[in-house]
Amino acid sequence: MNTVHSSEFIVQSSELGVIGAPRTPHPAPLGLYIHIPYCASRCSYCDFNTYLFDALQAEQYLQGLSLEIDLWAARQVICSRRICSVLFGGGTPSILPASQIVGILDHCRAAFLLEEGAEISLEANPGTVDLPKLRAMKEAGINRLSFGVQAVQDRLLQRIGRAHAAREAEHAFWLAREAGFTNINLDLMFGLPDQRLEDWEESLRWAIRLNPEHLSAYGLILEEGTRLHHEHRTGALELPDEETEAAMYQMTIELLQGAGFEQYEISNFARPGFRCRHNLVYWEHQEYLGLGAGAYSFLGGRRFYNELLPASYVRGIRERGTAVAGGEQLSHEALRSERLMLGLRLRAGLDLQTFKETLGIDDLSASDQVVRLLEGGLLDLREGRLHITERGLLVANELIVQLL
Ligand code: SF4
Structure with a gap:
């Protein structure tokens, strides 16, 4: 793989498109990812690029994001592409006031060619939404919500440093229904410290009772640099053994399939017609543009990423006209490996x-x-x-x- 540094990449990225060229639709649709790097607190397993929420910093960050949208929209490589999915990810995008979320979405709509019926998703945490916020987001065109629930036992939620209680997750779900959301995902996690097989069964049965359109069930991964990873190294972590974890996964498949969910990816289950369009962009190795701090893009066989720190990201956009910090032209071998790895994750193969x-x-x-x-x-x-x-x-x- 050939790693390129930002200065080299800027030259290459300018070659990707002619500024101000007319909009001629390009046949292959594109996914759009928007990173909101703020959370109420830090979960103990999380290694995402996220920071404690600060309203003033977030305001400055969103100004940078606005500029980045305009910069990319001026390039033909982007302005000629139909956008099939938009994902507000993080971090916790729902921590922002509705007016800011709607503002970014409206800006994207004005700047890019959003397909009619594009999937527009937002990741939300229970405890950061209320009915007026949910209604405003729905009205603005967000048509899919993904709630980070993880578990429905307060002792487990506390153990992994989640900022919400179990009853808040259920409350948030029903508020979203009341606001008119008909495409909701719930994220659950297994293999958590102190989690028993019966806890996991309780979480799954709870989710089935709520009857969302989509469920993601991920096994815990101990990422380096996280609090849980540190506890593991010092021997202070009690994790389910391999056998229990395998039983949890098997139970996931049995219970969810039995409840009418189709397993379409190793960790993802959907009601018919509700597969996640944005994740399919990644799994089917389609192209995507990532906006915001630390966001990755995949365009023309190149994978590149933005400055990680929000302040460096905003500075890059303002002073250099790009926040790209580096990237690589994927070799034939790397493309092969990625496509193989992603394609096999899909049950369709x-x-x-x-x-x-x-x-x-x-x-x-x-x-x-x-x-x-x-x-x-x-x-x-x-x-x-x-x-x-x-x-x-x-x-x-x-x-x-x-x-x-
Ligand atoms: S809410 Fe999500 S992004 Fe934020 S710290 Fe927790 S796991 Fe990480």
């Missing part, structure tokens, strides 16, 4: 013909490792698509690594 045509790769199904995994019943090949079997799901990450 990887379309081998497209894989071969777009990357010029020989028949993957003939490779020794794939043949071995097919024979072992961990992979399956049906109608030209290679996918992980139910048995393989339990070891999906290790299995994917073997193929890279």
Whole structure:
């Protein structure tokens, strides 16, 4: 992979588009990610690029974001593209007042070509929304909400440093329904410290009772630099053992499928017609533009990222006309690995013909490792698509690594 530094990249990024060129729609749609790097407090497992909320700093940050929108909208590579999904992620975007969220969305609508019916999602935390805020967001065109719930036991929420209590999650969900949201995701986590199998079952059954359109169930990952990682190193962390964690995952699939959710990705479940469009942009290796501090973009085979710190991000935008801090032109090998890794996460699997045509790769199904995994019943090949079997799901990450 060729890493490029920001100054080098700025030259390249200017080549990506002619400023002020007319809008001729480009056939492939684009995902748009907007990073809001503020939270009420820091969860003990989180390594995202986020900081404690400060209204004044957030105001300055949003001014930078506005400028970044204008800078990208002036480039043909972006202004000619249809935007199929917008995701306000973070951080906790819902910590902002409704007027600021609506302001950014209106600005995007004016600057970019948003597709009719584009998915416009916002990540929200219980305790940061009320009915007027939710109504204002709905009215402005946000059509999908994703609530970070994680667990419904207060002792577990406290253990992982979440800022909300379980009853606030349920309250927020019903407020969102009252405001008219008909596409809601709930994020849950398993493998948490002190979490028992029955706690996890209670969380799943609670979510099923609420009947959202989408559920994400992620296993805890101990990221370096987090409080939980530190506790783990010092031996102060009691985590469920491997067997319990596997049972939790298996229970997730059984209960959610039994309740009519379709598992369309290793950790994601949806009612028919409610798969997350934005996440599919990532998993299907489509292009996206990331705005805001630390946001990543993937355009023209290049992956690049913005300055991490909000103040450096705003300074970059104001003084250099770009916040891009670095990036890389992905090699053929890297593109292959990414597409393989992302495609296999999808239950529909990887379309081998497209894989071969777009990357010029020989028949993957003939490779020794794939043949071995097919024979072992961990992979399956049906109608030209290679996918992980139910048995393989339990070891999906290790299995994917073997193929890279
Ligand atoms: S609310 Fe989300 S982004 Fe913020 S600290 Fe917690 S996990 Fe991280």
